[in-house]
Amino acid sequence: MTKNSNHVQSVIRALEIIEFLNEKKEQGVTQIGEALDLDKSTVHRLVNTLRYKGYVNQNPVTQKYLNSYKLFEMGTIEIDRLGLIRRANPYLEHLASRTRETVNLAILDGPRAMYVEKIESTEVIKADIGVGRSYPAYATSLGKAMLAYTPREKVIRLFEKEGFTKFTPDTIGSLDELLAELKIIHRRGYAVDDQEFIPGLACIAAPIRMGSGDAVAALSISYPRYRYKSGGKEELSMVELLLEAAKRLSAEFGYEGGVND
Amino acid sequence: MTKNSNHVQSVIRALEIIEFLNEKKEQGVTQIGEALDLDKSTVHRLVNTLRYKGYVNQNPVTQKYLNSYKLFEMGTIEIDRLGLIRRANPYLEHLASRTRETVNLAILDGPRAMYVEKIESTEVIKADIGVGRSYPAYATSLGKAMLAYTPREKVIRLFEKEGFTKFTPDTIGSLDELLAELKIIHRRGYAVDDQEFIPGLACIAAPIRMGSGDAVAALSISYPRYRYKSGGKEELSMVELLLEAAKRLSAEFGYEGGVND
DNA sequence: ATACATGTTTCATTATGTGAAACGCAATAA
DNA sequence: TTATTGCGTTTCACATAATGAAACATGTAT
Structure with missing residues (x-):
């Protein structure tokens, strides 16, 4: 893509993961990595960060990741404004x-x-x-x-x-x-x-x-x-x-x- | 804070900016930087990335930044699931x-x-x-x-x-x-x-x-x-x-x- | 038992994100 | 006019912090 140097790569990747999970639903790190062309360890680190901030949850049985409802919660605040x-x-x-x-x-x-x-x-x-x-x-x-x-x-x-x-x-x-x-x-x-x-x-x-x-x-x-x-x-x-x-x-x-x- | 090494700093910072804008509304890079203890150039780069991905808009007259409705849009998809x-x-x-x-x-x-x-x-x-x-x-x-x-x-x-x-x-x-x-x-x-x-x-x-x-x-x-x-x-x-x-x-x-x- | 999935952790390498400083522009004051 | 202040933006040298290959752990199917 356009290598615009004042964009932060890891942030773009993290947002793309959220968007990907928003389209699909539960996805594993490997699947995400394949879809977005990232190493699964990179995905794991990003996804962990998102989980730490409450945007993503891990299904304890399948170990896969899915978006939380935090987006909805934040979104409604914007609309309420x-x-x-x-x-x-x-x-x-x-x-x-x-x-x-x-x-x-x-x-x-x-x-x-x-x-x-x-x-x-x-x-x-x-x-x-x-x-x-x-x-x-x-x-x-x-x-x-x-x-x-x-x-x-x-x-x-x-x-x-x-x-x-x-x-x-x-x-x-x-x-x-x-x-x-x-x-x-x-x-x-x-x-x-x-x-x-x-x-x-x-x-x-x-x-x-x-x-x-x-x-x-x-x-x-x-x-x-x-x-x-x-x-x-x-x-x-x-x-x-x-x-x-x-x-x-x-x-x-x-x-x-x-x-x- | 806890220096957990498998969290991605820039992603955390970007999400904190979104959350900050979600609480306040329109904020300039300087204000954001003060609130989150980041240099304004760092804030600018992160905010630009968020804008590039459609999460944040810039008010053309005040030049300040505010969240878009993308969060709401994505959130409702999660709930619809x-x-x-x-x-x-x-x-x-x-x-x-x-x-x-x-x-x-x-x-x-x-x-x-x-x-x-x-x-x-x-x-x-x-x-x-x-x-x-x-x-x-x-x-x-x-x-x-x-x-x-x-x-x-x-x-x-x-x-x-x-x-x-x-x-x-x-x-x-x-x-x-x-x-x-x-x-x-x-x-x-x-x-x-x-x-x-x-x-x-x-x-x-x-x-x-x-x-x-x-x-x-x-x-x-x-x-x-x-x-x-x-x-x-x-x-x-x-x-x-x-x-x-x-x-x-x-x-x-x-x-x-x-x-x- | 074996092979092959998965998610996770480690770690050396350097690409990538960082912040100080300079810049440009606009509004305000003198 | 000419400073001054405040803002967002851009630049750039530096080193931190993100990266991905490989090893590991665990589970599932063959």
Whole structure:
């Protein structure tokens, strides 16, 4: 790889072990060593260090290693920092009870939209995207809603090196196309994903804005496309509910409406 | 500290930086260096490595460093592994709607009970413990419920080096006391916390057991003590609901009832 | 019994991480 | 303007601290 001299080798290796254990689950030092091309004694030393710090446990019967829940514990503290979930929860509940569909809350994590909370639909057929997962922002309504209220230069910086994957025929395929769409979303106030990420899945999303006018997060409602006509009366009334919730939440985060830049 | 030679210094330092940023939030290299007694150039190199791997971001305006959400993302994958939350959710919902109190799901993380999911009470006065946080197992009903279905030797190993903190007058204060209580819980099938952790807070908890009979997790209902008489009819009927839910969930995890060891 | 897995420990070698000092830049003060 | 202070960053000579081959310990399967 790039031999950037101001990166610490052993730290990179240790993090790669954590990531590897996060993908697989229990792995032995030999297996880890083979996968990451390290001597097993090196792996053993690194893994021991991780265990000492509480990030990894050893299964006493198989002797293999697995990640602890420390990551989860620390991760939730990061998310809590904004008080986002706590503050958003009442609105999520309200939207869920009114629409009976799945509602989601996401933040922007670099060029990806990360789902941090959801309430599942009570319907049998429903949208279900896992909390803690993240997906390319350009392919989801949540992502687009946030990007539409993010400075243009930052959006360009985020995506100029990224490739655009066509998940479905309607997925946005280039930076220019994205920027054009963001302009429309900004004017309209909400974003729509009509099977741009997963065939059959539709979503509407609105930004939660802070004092500066930029988005801190976004709210969405997602449902199977067949249930409502695109742009129909039912869908538009859900948009109304969504916009109202987003507006109120934005107020809690210091956004004083009006301004439309 | 202990100069254990099979720990990798730079990895320990890097992890301590992550932990430090997790407590504080945005910190500069100088501040980090002062707190951890490292030269700022060393901190800079480590932090750069963490950024390269996506664990840390730099605030472009203040130039300070903060943790990314990668920890959260990875942490949730670990929790998902068992499918615990997904499987437990319908039971949590059922308990919540029947009791109107806060219901919780926890796993054992070493000697601590870690809350991984909850549904909040609809009451104005309610118990609310944060998801992702962990507390000493001996002081909570969830923890005790799990420990009661954990091999005795393992319990001893977990607590022989731990101190027992008296959070309230009724908190369990020694290993012997804990072992005696676990015996009772095992016989009865559920655990009770009557203001042993937080004054005014009461909980009942039951274990979710797997094929071996040991606990994988536990379910609880928590509420302000004043709302129900201890051991009264209302509380006992909640115990019934809880035991029923725990029994069914245990079946999903391969526990074939009957066996009482 | 034998061979072959595994994880662990040892230890000589030097690559690799270290911190003092210099640097560049921005904000503030004189 | 010209110092001054404070910050993150870069450089570099030095030696510490991380490395991997090999030996070891233990268990499992042949």
